[in-house]
Amino acid sequence: LFAAVELAPRDPILGLTEQFNADTRSNKVNLGVGVYYNDEGRIPLLKAVRKAEQARIDAAAARGYLPIEGLPGYNRAVQELLLGADSPLIAAGRVLTAQSLGGTGALKIGADFLKRLVPQAKVAISDPSWENHRALFEYAGFEVVNYPYYDAATHGVNFAGMIAALEGYPAGTVVVLHACCHNPTGVDLTADQWTKVVEVVKARRLIPFLDIAYQGFGDGIDADATAVRQFADAGLTFLISSSFSKSFSLYGERVGALSLVAADKDESGRVLSQLKRVIRTNYSNPPTHGGTVVAQVLTSPELRSEWEAELGEMRERIRAMRAALVAKLKERGVARDFGFVMQQRGMFSYSGLTAAQVDRLREEHGIYAVSTGRICVAALNSRNIDAVADGIAAVLK
Ligand code: PMP
Numbered sequence: 001l002f003a004a005v006e007l008a009p010r011d012p013i014l015g016l017t018e019q020f021n022a023d024t025r026s027n028k029v030n031l032g033v034g035v036y037y038n039d040e041g042r043i044p045l046l047k048a049v050r051k052a053e054q055a056r057i058d059a060a061a062a063r064g065y066l067p068i069e070g071l072p073g074y075n076r077a078v079q080e081l082l083l084g085a086d087s088p089l090i091a092a093g094r095v096l097t098a099q100s101l102g103g104t105g106a107l108k109i110g111a112d113f114l115k116r117l118v119p120q121a122k123v124a125i126s127d128p129s130w131e132n133h134r135a136l137f138e139y140a141g142f143e144v145v146n147y148p149y150y151d152a153a154t155h156g157v158n159f160a161g162m163i164a165a166l167e168g169y170p171a172g173t174v175v176v177l178h179a180c181c182h183n184p185t186g187v188d189l190t191a192d193q194w195t196k197v198v199e200v201v202k203a204r205r206l207i208p209f210l211d212i213a214y215q216g217f218g219d220g221i222d223a224d225a226t227a228v229r230q231f232a233d234a235g236l237t238f239l240i241s242s243s244f245s246k247s248f249s250l251y252g253e254r255v256g257a258l259s260l261v262a263a264d265k266d267e268s269g270r271v272l273s274q275l276k277r278v279i280r281t282n283y284s285n286p287p288t289h290g291g292t293v294v295a296q297v298l299t300s301p302e303l304r305s306e307w308e309a310e311l312g313e314m315r316e317r318i319r320a321m322r323a324a325l326v327a328k329l330k331e332r333g334v335a336r337d338f339g340f341v342m343q344q345r346g347m348f349s350y351s352g353l354t355a356a357q358v359d360r361l362r363e364e365h366g367i368y369a370v371s372t373g374r375i376c377v378a379a380l381n382s383r384n385i386d387a388v389a390d391g392i393a394a395v396l397k
Pocket residue numbers: 034101102103104105130178183211212213243244245251255256
């Protein structure tokens with residue numbers, strides 16, 4: 001039966017981590033990862049999370065099944081985080097949310113739902129994008145195309161190219177948009193650019209699918225939701241995948257959500273009924289732990305403010321590392337201006353290093369980055385940043 005099965009290509013980023021683990025150099029640094037490490041180089045367990053977990057253990061709650069769409073309190077809290085607590089759309093019953101297995105699970109149930117609704121549609125993702133976007137939508141049966149996004153020459157967005165591509169798509173094309181902290185580049189649209197995107201998406205009747213996996217890692221919880229709220233204010237119907245993997249440091253608990261904004265309450269009920277079929281036939285209902293913990297933190301005023309403070313610390317530490325990297329490269333006499341790293345947002349930076357320079361960084365300095373030049377700024381810390389600056393300065397000579 002399985003004799004003809006071919007070996008699938010290795011995941012490039014996980015492959016890099018395997019190589020890193022096998023490296024025996026004591027001063028090695030892994031900047032290829034996609035997680036936030038604290039200054040001690042560890043994945044933090046947030047205090048607010050620990051308290052909510054303790055309360056849950058103390059309550060010794062039974063582990064019955066959740067509803068297909070997940071915990072109602074969690075789903076409501078997700079909507080408020082995305083659209084604002086006073087959102088008229090939530091009040092009107094136009095928003096429906098399903099708790100999902102991380103942001104990936106949200107994209108997948110959204111993709112499966114869309115495949116039944118608009119089977120002929122193409123899906124457009126940014127060039128470049130999170131590497132799983134293409135695979136995920138292709139596996140769901142869609143043809144995936146790229147719209148121009150990153151401009152290597154300016155370390156910014158090729159906005160004219162992006163808009164021209166959006167204007168050229170037929171109505172009903174699904175457009176996946178990184179709402180903030182673009183992965184892999186770190187380069188985001190400005191609020192004014194979002195206004196233009198919303199205008200084009202509306203005029204061309206495209207289907208917006210917003211992916212927000214780093215809310216709070218850019219400029220703050222509300223500031224990072226600017227794109228989501230602009231789409232909401234424009235009266236559009238759209239999809240949002242969101243994730244607490246990073247903002248709650250709950251990677252392995254798989255806590256995310258798919259939210260859809262429908263035209264009215266009746267439509268919202270019908271859409272939810274179909275989404276539940278997608279979920280029911282995939283994994284039936286989501287797990288209890290992560291959703292319960294996140295809901296507890298978001299709805300308890302004390303835990304919530306503690307979480308917001310901890311999220312702010314993560315955000316500020318990343319910013320400080322960006323600034324330190326830029327300053328330290330300058331100190332080492334690097335001629336290239338790395339100031340663009342300060343303009344980028346979130347965990348990642350397209351550093352501008354070539355694949356050959358990335359190879360030298362790894363081989364000669366034990367510093368691991370993705371071959372595209374993507375580095376995880378959230379993996380820098382006060383102990384490894386000098387070695388990283390030394391390595392980058394050396395490969396740029
Ligand atoms: N979307 C983007 C843009 C991401 O970068 C990621 C994770 N790295 C995800 C979705 C998926 O997040 P999760 O780990 O919660 O599945």
